[in-house]
Amino acid sequence: NIADPMRLRLVFRYPQGCFDTEAVIRRHTPLLEEIHSKNCVLFLGAGFCAPAGALTWGTLLMKVAQKGADEEALRVGAINASLTRSVDSWEASSPQRRRSRDNRQTTYDLSDVAEDVKDLVKTGDHSKFELAAQLLEDALGKVQKGLLQEYIHEALAEVPRGYQIVQKRNSLCEGPSQTMALLDDETTRAIVMASRLDYVRCTGFNAILTTNYTLELCTCEDGASCGLCRSMCPLSERELPPYVDIIRGCTGGGDGGPSDKQPKAGKLRSDPPIIQIHGSIRHPETIVLSREGYRNLLHDAPNYQSFLKSIMLSRTILYVGFSFTDDYLNEIRSDVMSMRKCGKNQKTKVLGYAMINDKSDSHCAYFREHEGVEFLTWKSEQDGLGTLNRYLESLLCMTQLAVALSGAKVILFTPPADDTAKPTAPSDNNSRLYSKLKQESDSPVYKLLPQDYITPFKLTQANVLGEVERSLMQEDFQQSWVVIFAERTWKTIPSLHRELLHFLWHPHANLFTKFYPPIVLVWGWDEHTKEGPEGSPPPLKKQYEAYLHVHFCVNREEVLQRFRRVF
Numbered sequence: 001n002i003a004d005p006m007r008l009r010l011v012f013r014y015p016q017g018c019f020d021t022e023a024v025i026r027r028h029t030p031l032l033e034e035i036h037s038k039n040c041v042l043f044l045g046a047g048f049c050a051p052a053g054a055l056t057w058g059t060l061l062m063k064v065a066q067k068g069a070d071e072e073a074l075r076v077g078a079i080n081a082s083l084t085r086s087v088d089s090w091e092a093s094s095p096q097r098r099r100s101r102d103n104r105q106t107t108y109d110l111s112d113v114a115e116d117v118k119d120l121v122k123t124g125d126h127s128k129f130e131l132a133a134q135l136l137e138d139a140l141g142k143v144q145k146g147l148l149q150e151y152i153h154e155a156l157a158e159v160p161r162g163y164q165i166v167q168k169r170n171s172l173c174e175g176p177s178q179t180m181a182l183l184d185d186e187t188t189r190a191i192v193m194a195s196r197l198d199y200v201r202c203t204g205f206n207a208i209l210t211t212n213y214t215l216e217l218c219t220c221e222d223g224a225s226c227g228l229c230r231s232m233c234p235l236s237e238r239e240l241p242p243y244v245d246i247i248r249g250c251t252g253g254g255d256g257g258p259s260d261k262q263p264k265a266g267k268l269r270s271d272p273p274i275i276q277i278h279g280s281i282r283h284p285e286t287i288v289l290s291r292e293g294y295r296n297l298l299h300d301a302p303n304y305q306s307f308l309k310s311i312m313l314s315r316t317i318l319y320v321g322f323s324f325t326d327d328y329l330n331e332i333r334s335d336v337m338s339m340r341k342c343g344k345n346q347k348t349k350v351l352g353y354a355m356i357n358d359k360s361d362s363h364c365a366y367f368r369e370h371e372g373v374e375f376l377t378w379k380s381e382q383d384g385l386g387t388l389n390r391y392l393e394s395l396l397c398m399t400q401l402a403v404a405l406s407g408a409k410v411i412l413f414t415p416p417a418d419d420t421a422k423p424t425a426p427s428d429n430n431s432r433l434y435s436k437l438k439q440e441s442d443s444p445v446y447k448l449l450p451q452d453y454i455t456p457f458k459l460t461q462a463n464v465l466g467e468v469e470r471s472l473m474q475e476d477f478q479q480s481w482v483v484i485f486a487e488r489t490w491k492t493i494p495s496l497h498r499e500l501l502h503f504l505w506h507p508h509a510n511l512f513t514k515f516y517p518p519i520v521l522v523w524g525w526d527e528h529t530k531e532g533p534e535g536s537p538p539p540l541k542k543q544y545e546a547y548l549h550v551h552f553c554v555n556r557e558e559v560l561q562r563f564r565r566v567f
Contacts, residue, residue: 018383019383021376021390021393021394024376025376025395026566028374030350031374031395032395032398032399032566034315035204035399036204039249039315040205040315041207041246041315041318042200042203042207043208043210043320043322043352044208044212045211045322046212046321047321047322048210049159049212049216049321051192052160052162052193053160054212054216055156058121058129060155061136062117065110065113065117065132067151067154067155068113068114068140069110069114071110072109072110072111072143110139116135117135126327130290130291133148133291134291136148136290137289137292148287149284149287152284153284159214159216161216161218162197163218163219163220163221166197169194169450170450172190192386195392197217198448198450199393201219202448202449203395203399203400207246207272207275207311208272209311210274212276213276213280213281213287215281215282217274228282229282232273232275233277234286234301235285235288235296235297236280238283240302241273243307243310245273246273247307247310277297297328305332308329308332309335309336312332312333312336313339316352316353317353318352318354319352319353319373320388320392321355324373333371336351337372349372354367354373354375355377355388355391357377358380359377397564397565399564400564401443401560402454404563405437405440405479405563406453406456406457408457409457409458409480410437410457410459410460410480410563411460411471411480411481412426412433412462412485413461413468413483414462414485415463415484415494415496415497415500416464416496429523432556433523436560437457441459465496465500468482468500480518481518481519481521483522483559484520484522485523486528486540488525490540491537492537493544493548497522497548498548504517504518520550521550521551521553523553524553528540528541528552529541540552
């Protein structure tokens with residue numbers, strides 16, 4: 001009913017932006033430093049493997065209880081039928097015996113236990129879960145020793161191995177492209193889980209501990225070469241975990257020990273050892289679920305408790321998918337906290353970090369002050385559960401240079417002197433950075449991660465401005481970095497640098513800036529950060545950053561941190 005629709009003012013409503021995981025991680029730079037220096041141990045709980053179909057503790061208990069009740073019903077039914085046939089003639093001869101059979105009641109203990117387990121699980125109290133598991137173990141143990149572990153194995157047998165999950169994702173990527181809306185729920189979960197496995201494998205943790213019994217973390221093709229395949233568990237009689245190697249940081253090979261052998265296809269040169277601390281379905285006798293089982297694990301497993309305390313003291317722990325409801329793990333962490341107490345005016349030392357959703361500020365403050373754990377949290381209702389994947393992806397990009405530079409072009413520019421256009425030989429800093437980047441360009445992560453996610457970066461050297469301009473006009477990159485190497489003798493910004501920056505940022509430069517504009521870094525010297533005599537120009541670092549808004553670095557590590565966007 002508007003006479004002139006063109007007079008209507010258009011209003012665009014944009015959805016709320018994605019949760020900025022990188023900004024949160026930048027507030028915890030010690031975590032990045034620990035991961036980058038191979039001093040971080042990843043601790044995975046059931047929540048990490050949820051997309052693969054892993055069962056929660058309560059669901060597993062109820063499923064095992066129902067399985068036990070059903071098996072008991074079949075067993076008792078068969079026995080009763082057999083007894084009925086064998087004594088029919090004997091009972092028929094005497095009315096008193098017939099009445100005795102009618103009054104006889106079959107004992108059905110497991111049905112009562114199953115009901116008790118359901119009632120205990122419904123409370124949501126994890127201490128009651130241990131009680132429920134103990135009731136099940138006692139009841140099933142009267143039927144057959146180790147029957148609880150066998151039922152757990154059967155309940156979790158359908159959970160796929162990590163290699164199968166990754167292959168399913170890869171086959172989907174190789175086929176015709178589809179939107180996520182057209183994929184079934186199982187395929188979508190496989191894609192999410194495969195991404196988590198990629199991030200964990202490539203981030204570079206010192207070791208991985210998990211409370212899961214299943215094999216989602218097993219990504220080896222032959223199913224026999226990783227720690228999960230060999231059941232490296234505390235209660236294993238075949239192979240004990242490499243406790244000493246993990247504590248001392250000697251986990252150089254896929255088997256948990258130092259190795260100089262070339263990695264197999266699909267493996268990193270230094271795959272971290274993976275320990276299933278509560279047992280593995282590959283060998284059900286190692287599974288721990290009940291109170292008695294946890295007690296035996298703590299006090300009977302050789303050196304297990306000492307290993308956990310040493311890890312918490314000497315390494316930074318990153319908890320993912322972990323609920324902090326395991327009483328014995330909380331008790332061990334409390335013992336470690338008592339050894340790392342600080343003075344009254346000092347902050348509590350951080351023992352670890354945790355990626356966990358829906359935690360309030362007060363909850364985060366409690367764990368920070370009293371448990372030594374920093375929470376990286378988010379609101380799942382607002383930001384979605386996929387935020388965990390973005391956290392892991394951000395950690396990967398901010399710790400692994402090859403991933404951070406994916407699809408980028410890096411130009412190392414050693415400029416000529418101001419008064420001449422003659423090329424200058426690459427400086428020592430240029431050669432050092434080129435050597436490091438060349439090494440990263442052959443990183444095995446390019447073979448592990450999907451090609452549609454990561455592509456090798458391009459590395460070039462230039463010593464005249466024209467080479468930089470021509471390189472940036474080529475459409476063969478998504479992000480460009482230009483690193484300029486300053487001479488020790490420089491006191492002010494050379495005019496050639498001003499000319500270069502004006503060219504890079506000019507709107508009509510015809511550069512290939514499909515995604516991001518060029519980023520310029522200057523690598524100088526410590527002398528360029530110091531104030532000179534009164535009346536002299538400001539330090540060169542201040543000139544670049546204040547006048548040209550260019551990041552100024554004084555060592556190679558600072559340049560690499562800029563590449564990884566640590567700050």
